[in-house]
Amino acid sequence: MIIASYNVNGIRAAVKKDFLNWLEQSNADIVCLQETKAQEDQIPIFDFTALGYQTYSFSAQKKGYSGVAILTKISPDKVVKGMGIDKYDFEGRFIRADFGDLSVVSVYHPSGSSGEMRQEFKMEWLNDFEQYVNDLRKTRPKLLISGDYNICHEAIDIHNPKGNAKSSGFLPEEREWMSKFLAQGYVDTFRNINKEPHHYSWWSYRANARNNNKGWRIDYHMITENLLPKLVNASIQPEALQSDHCPIFVELKL
C-alpha cells in the first residue's frame, strides 16, 4: 500500500499546475491533502473520481483557508471529520479514514508564524492533538498520521538551524514536543529509512529558496511503532512543483 501526503497550498491552484497528472503518476492508493483552501463544493471531486479516487474532505469555516482531505482508491469503512473540539474543528485540520484495522489521518498542524497568539494556539493544539491520538490508539492501535506538522524536528531537518533558532517551526519547545511525541511510540518513517541531510519538504517562495534547496522538512508520515515491521519505504519527491511543499510517500506491506 502506497500512501502520499501533500500540502497543496490551494487545491485549485495545484490543479492549474498539473496536480491531476501528478496524482495519476503517483501510483498512490491513498493521498492525504492539506491546505486545500476550498469549501467542499469547490474541490474538483469529479476529476479525482475519473482517476479512481474517492474524495473525503473537511474544510474550514473560513472560505479559502486551511482544509484537509483524503483521496483513496480503497473504500474506507469509516470516515471521521475533526477531533470533536470546536475551536480546532472550525479550522478544518483533521480527518481520519479507517481501512480494516489501519486508520489513516490527514492532519494540518497550525502555523505559528503569524504572531504570538497563533504560536500559543499551535502549542495548545499540539498538546491536545497528542492527547487525542493517544486516546484514539486505545481503539484504533494501528495509526498512520500523515501531514504538515509545521515543525522541523532536528538540525538535520532545516537548512539553517542556527539562523532559525527563534523561528516558529524550529523553536526549542516545538522540537521538544515532537521528541516527546515520538517517545510515546510513534515513528518518523522518512528518518527511519533515510539518515542523510538536505532532504526537505517545504521551501519559501521568497529569495529563490527552492532552487538553492534552502528548505525545511516539516511534512511527515508518522506511524505507530506496531506498524514498523510493515514499513517498506519512505521518500520525498522534491521534483513535484504544484505547491511550496512537495509530496512525501510511505509504503506499507499490508
Next chain:
DNA sequence: ATGGTGGATGGTCCA
C-alpha cells in the same frame, strides 16, 4: 530589522 512571494478573498489576511 527588514523584506522577500503566493493563494484566495473581496476591497486584506494568512502562511
